[in-house]
Amino acid sequence: MNRVADQPNVNPLREGLSTRAVPQPCNVVIFGATGDLTHRKLIPALYNLAADGELPPAVTVVAFARRDKTDEGFRKELEESTRKFSRQKVRSEIWKTFAESIFYHRSEFEDESGYESLATRLDKIDKERGTRGNRLFYFAAAPDRFEPILKNLRTAGLNNAPKGSWARVIVEKPFGTDLASARELNRIVRSSFTEEQTYRIDHFLGKETAQNILVLRFANAIFSPIWNAHYIDHVQITAAETLGVEARGGYYDGTGALRDMVQNHLLQLLCLIAMEPPTDLSANSIRDEKVKVVRSLRRMTAGEVGEKVVRGQYSDGAINGKPVVAYRSEERVDPNSMTETFVALRLNIDNWRWADVPIYMMVGKRLPKSATEISIHFKKAPAVLFNKEFTARDQNVLVVRIQPDEGIALRIQAKLPGTSFRIEPVKMDFHYGTSFGKASPEAYERLLLDAMSGDATLFARSDEVEEAWAFIDPIEKAWTAENDRPGLFFYPAGSWGPEEAEDLLDRDGRNWRRL
Amino acid sequence: MYTVRTDMSAVAESSSLGIPVEMAGIDSELKKLWSQSAESMTRASLINLAVYSQEPASLQTNTQLIGRITENHACRAIVIAANCGAEKSRVQAWISAHCHVVGTSQQICSEQLSFLLEGDCANLLPGIVFSHLDSDLPLYLWWQNEFKDPMDPQLWAWVDRLIYDSQMWKDFDTQLRLVETAECEAKQRIILCDLNWTRLDKVRQAVAQFFDHPKSHRHFASMENVTIDYGAGHRSTALLLVGWLGAQLEWQLKQDTEAGKIAFLDTNGRNIQIDLHERGSNPVGKVLLHSGETEFGVAHAKCGDLLEVWRSNKNEKQFSQMMPAQRNDAVSLMSQELMRGGLHRVYLRAINCVRHLN
Numbered sequence: 031m032n033r034v035a036d037q038p039n040v041n042p043l044r045e046g047l048s049t050r051a052v053p054q055p056c057n058v059v060i061f062g063a064t065g066d067l068t069h070r071k072l073i074p075a076l077y078n079l080a081a082d083g084e085l086p087p088a089v090t091v092v093a094f095a096r097r098d099k100t101d102e103g104f105r106k107e108l109e110e111s112t113r114k115f116s117r118q119k120v121r122s123e124i125w126k127t128f129a130e131s132i133f134y135h136r137s138e139f140e141d142e143s144g145y146e147s148l149a150t151r152l153d154k155i156d157k158e159r160g161t162r163g164n165r166l167f168y169f170a171a172a173p174d175r176f177e178p179i180l181k182n183l184r185t186a187g188l189n190n191a192p193k194g195s196w197a198r199v200i201v202e203k204p205f206g207t208d209l210a211s212a213r214e215l216n217r218i219v220r221s222s223f224t225e226e227q228t229y230r231i232d233h234f235l236g237k238e239t240a241q242n243i244l245v246l247r248f249a250n251a252i253f254s255p256i257w258n259a260h261y262i263d264h265v266q267i268t269a270a271e272t273l274g275v276e277a278r279g280g281y282y283d284g285t286g287a288l289r290d291m292v293q294n295h296l297l298q299l300l301c302l303i304a305m306e307p308p309t310d311l312s313a314n315s316i317r318d319e320k321v322k323v324v325r326s327l328r329r330m331t332a333g334e335v336g337e338k339v340v341r342g343q344y345s346d347g348a349i350n351g352k353p354v355v356a357y358r359s360e361e362r363v364d365p366n367s368m369t370e371t372f373v374a375l376r377l378n379i380d381n382w383r384w385a386d387v388p389i390y391m392m393v394g395k396r397l398p399k400s401a402t403e404i405s406i407h408f409k410k411a412p413a414v415l416f417n418k419e420f421t422a423r424d425q426n427v428l429v430v431r432i433q434p435d436e437g438i439a440l441r442i443q444a445k446l447p448g449t450s451f452r453i454e455p456v457k458m459d460f461h462y463g464t465s466f467g468k469a470s471p472e473a474y475e476r477l478l479l480d481a482m483s484g485d486a487t488l489f490a491r492s493d494e495v496e497e498a499w500a501f502i503d504p505i506e507k508a509w510t511a512e513n514d515r516p517g518l519f520f521y522p523a524g525s526w527g528p529e530e531a532e533d534l535l536d537r538d539g540r541n542w543r544r545l
Numbered sequence: 546m547y548t549v550r551t552d553m554s555a556v557a558e559s560s561s562l563g564i565p566v567e568m569a570g571i572d573s574e575l576k577k578l579w580s581q582s583a584e585s586m587t588r589a590s591l592i593n594l595a596v597y598s599q600e601p602a603s604l605q606t607n608t609q610l611i612g613r614i615t616e617n618h619a620c621r622a623i624v625i626a627a628n629c630g631a632e633k634s635r636v637q638a639w640i641s642a643h644c645h646v647v648g649t650s651q652q653i654c655s656e657q658l659s660f661l662l663e664g665d666c667a668n669l670l671p672g673i674v675f676s677h678l679d680s681d682l683p684l685y686l687w688w689q690n691e692f693k694d695p696m697d698p699q700l701w702a703w704v705d706r707l708i709y710d711s712q713m714w715k716d717f718d719t720q721l722r723l724v725e726t727a728e729c730e731a732k733q734r735i736i737l738c739d740l741n742w743t744r745l746d747k748v749r750q751a752v753a754q755f756f757d758h759p760k761s762h763r764h765f766a767s768m769e770n771v772t773i774d775y776g777a778g779h780r781s782t783a784l785l786l787v788g789w790l791g792a793q794l795e796w797q798l799k800q801d802t803e804a805g806k807i808a809f810l811d812t813n814g815r816n817i818q819i820d821l822h823e824r825g826s827n828p829v830g831k832v833l834l835h836s837g838e839t840e841f842g843v844a845h846a847k848c849g850d851l852l853e854v855w856r857s858n859k860n861e862k863q864f865s866q867m868m869p870a871q872r873n874d875a876v877s878l879m880s881q882e883l884m885r886g887g888l889h890r891v892y893l894r895a896i897n898c899v900r901h902l903n
Contacts, residue, residue, distance in 0.1 A: 046891035087866030
């Protein structure tokens with residue numbers, strides 16, 4: 031008997047062809063489609079999926095935006111940007127048929143009639159192109175536009191799919207700016223779409239190495255017994271960038287590194303490192319375990335923030351030998367801005383596995399190097415025999431490199447050749463790029479495909495988002511308090527942040543890992 | 546000897562076997578090779594890829610192929626050519642490395658060990674493979690000829706994946722039985738990888754995607770006929786495609802059909818006619834599935850490496866889309882096969898469904 035053929039709704043011809051859930055034909059409706067995200071990421075990602083044969087041929091894109099454009103004119107713009115930003119060369123034959131499935135729908139976000147005509151258009155496309163009533167709404171607009179969009183989608187009946195079809199919504203970060211706004215945003219989204227229909231995208235989770243953390247931990251028996259407070263001394267998570275705020279000065283100045291990076295990307299990575307094994311690989315089982323990690327983060331009191339969190343802002347300096355301006359001199363940034371471009375923090379997970387294991391996070395702009403890495407520092411060997419004179423370099427360290435040069439490295443001790451007993455650390459290094467010739471898909475490719483397949487594993491759930499804000503809020507609150515506000519420390523662009531960040535680990539007898 | 550390649554255009558020229566070495570000195574020569582290498586060179590290996598051919602001249606051709614395969618699949622290649630008809634028995638060996646530039650300066654290198662076995666030495670195959678494996682890495686054996694009885698049980702027990710191309714088999718049933726013997730010797734641990742099946746990967750993807758939506762499954766119950774155009778020498782490829790449809794849709798081969806015709810009965814006892822036509826040069830040039838008034842079509846596009854897929858019905862406007870096609874050269878087929886991994890249960894079902902038709 032054929033097992034797959036016995037399962038209702040499973041395509042028996044798919045067996046063995048793919049190990050992932052199969053994406054369904056659908057209409058992808060992008061709100062705010064004339065923006066950067068659509069041109070740089072979304073359309074190139076969809077094109078690459080089409081070129082690799084991963085995208086169902088019936089997938090159609092409807093761009094919803096305010097500016098006056100024709101289908102043809104918009105397709106031309108997209109072709110130009112896709113040629114520029116696509117990871118693989120654009121082939122005219124493929125682009126031609128792909129572009130025929132892109133449509134431009136002009137409407138104001140607040141205009142109810144624009145949604146009625148959208149519904150009519152989508153129905154027509156369903157009939158003509160076989161998209162089967164499936165709709166994937168992608169919110170690439172600013173969060174303050176979500177409410178009218180959602181309200182109008184609901185009024186037009188687009189939030190509910192016909193029987194046998196689906197309607198889903200992808201929401202881009204930021205998912206609020208604090209707990210209250212996140213709850214409000216979740217409430218607004220929930221007024222039109224259920225949690226199961228909602229996909230909160232965090233592109234860090236679409237990266238190959240982020241996904242590989244679960245494989246590393248739960249497909250290799252050797253790590254399980256040592257992945258706990260008995261063997262792990264501490265964990266460092268670093269996301270360093272050489273870039274400044276570029277054209278995002280206006281947005282960034284109102285956000286800062288803590289909310290822009292720590293609340294979402296870094297806490298998501300921490301969840302993958304710290305979570306318990308899920309009962310299965312379903313989206314909810316994995317997310318249940320992740321949310322437990324965030325919930326177990328020890329909340330900081332106002333007094334502890336100054337002790338455990340260091341915030342910094344870059345001043346003038348040089349990156350790669352080229353002078354760069356201070357943050358306060360960047361375009362669209364307040365010249366007296368107190369926004370942090372650097373955060374270093376020490377946090378604790380209050381659960382059995384991680385009791386008393388400090389987690390150090392560092393995120394910053396205009397640092398000497400761009401790298402996102404997680405390092406697990408194991409406890410030192412007993413100070414007898416070879417380890418009588420202990421140094422920090424004697425610890426075994428497992429490094430997961432998220433970007434660039436994705437890979438995994440393990441530092442171990444080895445004897446130097448010779449008659450004397452000299453021991454030095456050596457590194458066993460695995461590079462994705464070296465071992466696997468095939469280029470990894472862009473994070474957006476993976477995530478779009480997952481949303482079309484109904485696989486929410488790599489998307490944040492509302493409780494994860496809210497718990498993350500509940501941890502972040504007291505820090506933000508302490509920083510903006512009227513009295514006893516912890517200081518903002520300046521660091522020259524091109525350095526590894528303010529000295530106070532070094533002190534944070536120095537106090538614990540540890541050092542930041544040099545990337 | 547380093548065969549350093551910076552782009553695809555330089556690949557074809559590199560068929561040199563490298564440094565001739567004594568059998569006993571292979572390990573020390575390899576060490577020497579790496580000790581002399583530049584700092585920017587990194588040796589990489591994910592698998593042992595043994596290639597066996599009974600064409601003495603195949604060493605050069607296979608070296609070229611390995612050079613291109615290692616661009617995407619770092620491995621230790623053990624390339625063996627046997628000349629069983631040679632009067633004198635002797636073994637010759639060479640070592641070389643295929644290096645490919647990654648980024649701006651780093652070179653990723655795969656090493657190749659080449660052997661020419663003459664006369665009785667051809668029986669040394671298992672020993673040569675076993676003694677030169679990169680330890681702890683899986684062994685993939687690419688068998689480029691037809692299999693011969695007796696199958697050496699010692700060899701199969703070590704092979705993780707056996708790669709062959711059933712398209713070149715003259716006596717399909719005998720060959721399949723020999724492969725099954727190998728599988729049995731390996732206590733079912735060996736994974737059978739037929740490049741003729743790999744050849745169908747993209748066509749199968751293109752056909753399968755028509756039925757991803759549950760609403761389209763009703764077409765399975767009204768399938769009336771399947772037409773396949775295949776290129777010269779690729780009837781077995783077309784039959785494998787038929788076997789796949791039959792096995793996955795639970796069709797039973799109809800026994801009482803006229804000679805030369807193929808028909809199946811579906812689970813409701815309905816007749817499904819299969820028409821195979823030798824036409825064009827692609828292994829599978831076109832596939833048409835008819836279900837009621839709906840036609841599902843997949844055909845090679847004019848530009849060659851793309852498939853045009855369409856669904857038409859008199860009540861629907863027809864749209865066609867492009868999907869990637871599987872290239873039919875050895876490097877592309879091997880690269881695709883090496884990427885796949887996993888068990889090939891569907892292949893075994895497909896081949897069993899049509900084994901008596903070949």
